[in-house]
Amino acid sequence: MAIGDLYLYFCTVYSSRTQSASHFAAQALARISRTNQFILQSLRDTLRWGSLVGSLFITCILVFGLVGFAHATPKCSAIAEGSAAYTRASELVSQLSEFRTWSSSHSFPVAFGAPTDEEVWVKGKCYWSVSVFADRPERLELWHIFYVRLSSKDVLIQDSEGDPISLKKWRMQNKVEGVKP
Numbered sequence: 001m002a003i004g005d006l007y008l009y010f011c012t013v014y015s016s017r018t019q020s021a022s023h024f025a026a027q028a029l030a031r032i033s034r035t036n037q038f039i040l041q042s043l044r045d046t047l048r049w050g051s052l053v054g055s056l057f058i059t060c061i062l063v064f065g066l067v068g069f070a071h072a073t074p075k076c077s078a079i080a081e082g083s084a085a086y087t088r089a090s091e092l093v094s095q096l097s098e099f100r101t102w103s104s105s106h107s108f109p110v111a112f113g114a115p116t117d118e119e120v121w122v123k124g125k126c127y128w129s130v131s132v133f134a135d136r137p138e139r140l141e142l143w144h145i146f147y148v149r150l151s152s153k154d155v156l157i158q159d160s161e162g163d164p165i166s167l168k169k170w171r172m173q174n175k176v177e178g179v180k181p
Contacts, residue, residue, distance in 0.1 A: 075121065076118075076119035076120055076121045076126035076127070077118070077119060078118065078119040079117075079118050079119075080113075080114045080115075080116075080117035080118055080119075080128065080129075080130075081114045081115055085119075085128065085150060086114060086117060086128055086130070088150055089128035089130050089146075089148035089150055090112045090114075090130050090148075092148050092150075092153060092155065093112075093130045093132065093146045093148060093155070094110075096155070096167075098171075098174075099132070102143060106134055108134040108135050108136050108141075109134075109135040110132065110133070110134065110135065111132075111133040111134075111135040111140060112130060112131065112132060112133070113129075113130070113131030113132070113133060113140075113145075116131060117129045117130055117131055120147065122147050122156060122164050123156075123164065125149055126149070127147035127148055127149045127154075127156065127164075128147070128148045128149075128150065129145055129146070129147055130145070130146040130147070130148055131144075131145045131146075132144055132145075132146065144157055144158065145157070145158040146158075147164050155167045157170045159173075
């Protein structure tokens with residue numbers, strides 16, 4: 001098994017939804033030790049050499065292992081429907097002054113998109129997507145999609161191009177453009 005295969009194995013196992021990081025590490029090391037006797041024997045032989053070549057070999061293995069582990073990103077896979085965390089994220093959105101202004105500017109009920117919202121990976125972190133709609137008689141009209149990170153209470157908003165931007169930047173854009181939030 002080549003180093004590239006080990007890297008793919010690390011990514012595949014780590015991205016599994018049901019394994020914790022410590023369980024992953026133990027399982028990955030056990031599998032490597034079972035299936036890669038040649039690499040382990042080479043490592044033992046290299047350690048016996050005690051030379052510069054041996055040190056370089058060990059360094060390469062460690063670097064590739066750490067790079068593979070660092071690039072293995074956890075998936076954000078929770079669904080919104082029935083989730084207490086999603087409820088807290090939507091409450092955080094409903095506390096925004098722009099939300100209150102928008103919801104009082106029309107007579108339609110406000111609806112959150114729980115059936116379609118989920119936990120998503122944005123800018124290297126897990127966020128809850130919170131879609132906000134005006135519940136018109138003929139259709140749901142999307143107002144905005146927010147991305148909420150509960151641990152830091154960070155709020156991002158999907159711009160017109162579909163990219164998440166900071167709340168501060170969104171507020172500046174709406175102020176400059178003169179568009180009502």
